Amino acid sequence: MELFKKTAAELSDLLAKKEISAVELTKDVLARTQAVDEKVGGYITVAADAALAQAEAVDAKRASGEALSPLAGIPVAVKDNICTRGTLTTCASKMLYNFKPPYNATVVDKLAAHDVVVTGKVNMDEFAMGSSCENSAMHVTHNPHDLTRVPGGSSGGSAAVVAAGEVPLSLGSDTGGSIRQPASFCGVVGLKPTYGAVSRYGLIAFASSLDQIGPFGRTVEDTAMLLDAITGYDPMHDSTSVKTPFEGSVRANLNPDMKGMKIGLPREYFGEGISDEVRKAVLAAADQYKAMGAEVFEISLPLVEYALPIYYILSSAEASSNLARFDGVKYGYRTPNAGDDLIDLYVKSRSEGFGAEVQRRIMLGTYVLSSGYYDAYYKKARAAQRKIKEEFANAFQTCDMILTPVAPTTAYEIGSKTTDPLAMYAGDICTVSVNIAGLPGLVQPCGFDSANMPIGMQLIGRPFGEQTLLNAGLAFEQASGLRNIIAAL
């Protein structure tokens, strides 16, 4: 029946009407994975047995007449930095190659409460540091639309398995664009929620003040379904989580009416460095919104010029502190070469366990926090973060949403940027400000380039403006027909 080609919303209906069973569906997506993942390399761990057992349990519940969530029986893949009890959670690092968490992340418990079928753990850049999935210590993930190209990163696996039809939905995490840029590269929908909307408990920390878990899907409605399941205040485990005004109700309240909606186009995001094809496609989307009755006008966000320095200072500083816990003592990789010196055990375990990019970030973070440099780098970046927040707050006095490109280009060739960290970092220019300001950002496909690679667009919203973003996303999706795109593999 090729169930793998259907959206989560369609599958939810078929399950509710008992036209298909969760076991049937799980077998179908696992068969798709079996057929294509050797080429795509999206998964680190396929949890086939656990997924089938979960599917059987859901079917039994449904047979007994229990009221179930719309997500009950829907397969979802989870990024490998989100803790799953008893299932390998490696962060795509040698450092955690054998780590089986003793507990679930809050989002994983929430998925279980919705009777979701977790299909396994998907690939990423090591510790979520990277923009191409090439920093994984496990293997490279390939873009399903062109296997010679990267899927983006760091949640490259999460985007690739959805684009390849291996699963209708997945979870990723976004610290500087790690959900949005791979969604763009792979032609799927990805949402970075407002900071605090989703509990970070059990998300292995990269930069705690910027990290946020979010959903991937092939349609806006599917993405809203998964968002509804994962948001919520988590007072026991995450003191930065908050109650959202849209808890559990985004899908039900989707409304694609764009009349009178005000959309700002920040001129600095369309300038030099953005490829012509990307610029044209995003501006065409802006015209589409005008045709639907929205007011679209130019705005200015000049501080984007400083976004990369601020982001790389703050995120690396926090990373250097967060990753201090990996010392070869309590869990994860321990060097066999330490002899009988404890400091040597720390140093060798870390130097052998972390990959090159992670070590670069730890070095930068340690530097900007070190005595003599703290004021010039870390403290200044924190103060500049306030300026960026203010700049967005001012912009949102005149517009409801901001429309921008996601990345300067579409997905590039594997290996083309791995030797130059700065070239890789430069690709994050359109996404990092959203994290610095703690805002929500929605990415969805808005066209294809001449090489037939997907082009994405980004809608940035006010804090907790997720409903507005997804409404606008749905409106564009209906007008453009760009939805449920599955790569021909």
Added chain:
Amino acid sequence: MAITRQEMEHIAVLARLDIAGERFDRLADDMQNIVGMVDKLQQLDLGDITDVINTERKNALREDVVRQDYTPDELIAPNAPDFQAGGVAVPRVVE
């Protein structure tokens, strides 16, 4: 600001990383470039904003309740590189 060789070595000590040998030159080049990129921040005039305290947020506190969800055997043993007699074994620290 250029990073000197001595500074690189000092940061590596603080970060508990071994960057000796052939890795040093490559990492020093990369760090030089990355610090050059973040140095752009020095051109930004922040006016009177110096305070980094986030005034919009309040501390979220909860009761400090003692719970024991796991025993050490359940929590630590399965993942510890070297688990002995209810604890994690490390090289001798105190003579």
